[in-house]
Amino acid sequence: MSGNEPNPAATLQRATPEAQPRPAKAADGKRVDHARSAKQFLNAPEHAKSHDTRVWAMRTKRDKQAHTIEEWEELRELASQIKTHTLAHLDTYLEQFEANAKANGIHVHWAADGAEHNRIVHEIFTEHGVKRVIKAKSMLMEECGFRHYMDSVGIEIVETDLGERIQQLDGEDPSHIVVPPVHKMRSDVARLFAEQLGSDPDNDDAHYLAGAQRDATRPLILDADAGMTGANFAVAETGGFVVCTNEGNADLSANVPNLHVASIGIEKLVPRVEDMGVFIRLLSRSALGSPITQYTSHFRAPKQGGEMHIVLVDNGRSKRLGMEKFWSSLKCIRCGACMNTCPVYRRSGGLSYGATYAGPLGLILNPTFDAHRYSNLPFASTLNGSCTNVCPVKINIHEQIFGWRQVLAENGHLPWTKKTALSAAGKVLASPKGYRVAIKTTNSALKHLPRWALYNRMNAWGEGREMPSPPDNGTFHDWYRRNRLKNQAKTPNEGDSQ
């Protein structure tokens, strides 16, 4: 085929690096089209390849680390049980946490949803006359649209996590929950920093780029009025919380200014400090394949002369807790291992999911926020099950993806064409006669069969693949009739049952 011949232009030195793919966001009220965005991502082959390679490397390192721990599977089981237990008694543990945090001098607030979270934090900032905030990476704040909100009220937010800062400077959402700019190549960052920070556009050395960013951001950090962090874990027994980072930037955010606000999802609770041993051993090994994060910071009380607030955010979590098939997604500790192992995530990039959470985790969380908008996402999976096997808290991720498909179909979220095609397929396949007719009324099985055998528009199959050719001697059924029934007086009459 002509498409296979090497393209001479591709072998020449590229004058300019490949542009970073930027999938379009679905408009308000519209369904996210993962397949379309994935295609856009794959149309930038250098980025696609680099993404797959980098993310797969994390998965490989994870395997190495996990397999060096004899009791790995027992640890996962233990972590899963601790989370199950906590979620079953979440109200009690939350009350305990609140009481202990207050006793330590922390102000505790409750937010029912993202909007309330933003409002509460805004009020705290207004009281303190805050103009600039430094902030450690937090997926919960992404979920709440916090950065955009603060933008709209004129409070400046500066990300202290390098990856998240890159995304902020580029006006993009994180594409990975642990490595926010993992979809970018070094050349993209060099270009971005040249535009935003005035660094050398032709120097894409990682140290140089990190240095340029540090020099530009440090002054902003030093005179910030407030600091924000999320939390990886909140400990009921102490009223304290734990933040894990590789750059120590949570400590910066929490300690440089006198005011520290922490946004914590209510599912982050664990009962005892002792439980941390289990989760800390699992978290970084699962995430990046390193034995531990560089900084595991425990916060328990405001610093001397400072003030500390915690906002406990529900934002759909208690509703999810009541969903029989899907509540266990609340066990998630946001390690990202399921994304790293997911072959679809690796090929399509995190922004193609058009949602706060990408990858397998995103497929099961996002529909709880907006079933229609994210109704395509549970179909962006081959159901290969690898995500379930890597998940350190043993969430049955691929079974929940499968479960969501049924829920979405039953609630009318499937496109009409798909539903109609499958309903027709169900009718043909339930009738031996209809099934045989579908194959035999035409000389070429290909003309009719694929509609139901492959369930959908065949042109999609043909975009990157050839169809199988129909066998020379007919179907297995034909063969059986010719070879195994030839001596029998009466041949079965297929279709009798219909």
Place this chain on the structure above:
Amino acid sequence: MRIGLFVPCFIDAFYPDVGIATLELLERFHCKVDYPFDQTCCGQPMVNSGCHAEARATEALFVKNFAQYDVIVAPSGSCVHQIRDNLTAVEQTPDVKHVRENTLELVEFLHDVLEVDAFPWARFEHRVGYHDSCNTLRNLGHGKPSELHGEPFSKPRALLEKVAGIELVQIDRPDECCGFGGTFSVTEPEVSAQMGRDKIADHGRNGAEYIVSADSSCLMHQSGCAARIGAPIKFKHIAEILNGASQ
């Protein structure tokens, strides 16, 4: 033991040789095998898309065809997974439960039930990359997936190693999904085809002449990708090799 042979719809239509090899292979081990004539499909196309109600009649037909057998054997991991784990649209009568509990994929049947220790008629003098389909590996337990801690084992490889002349090659991402995924292959055609091409390239890079699997659907997808880009790799279902195919 009465065995009912299930030949899934796309194998019936596109890969009759796989059905023939399965039947002959079972007969070589003196199994009494019936092929119920009114069979069609296991319902997976609909269930895979969340349309369980639309699968109900197909599932009921499947049970009607196979309830009378002690064991149901099929050369397709994904269909066996559907029957065993997801045939839930129909009312769970004793017949349905019987069928679900007694449906086995061919490799499992040979390895676990017949405990086959030799294929004296088989000789395959080629370098083979074995493709663990996700359904056989993670849902049916054909082997230890790379993500899990524990002693490695592989039922299909254990069977193939008994074939004279065969050489099994290792690939770089041993149990990475090939991108078929049922309806996924048409709802996400680009990602699916990219995964297929990556899979073929991995096998090719590591010197495989053939990609062999217990799932014809994965092979259908991969061979379609290979044909489109002109990759010189060949495909075979494990039943054909165990039944004595030489190429």
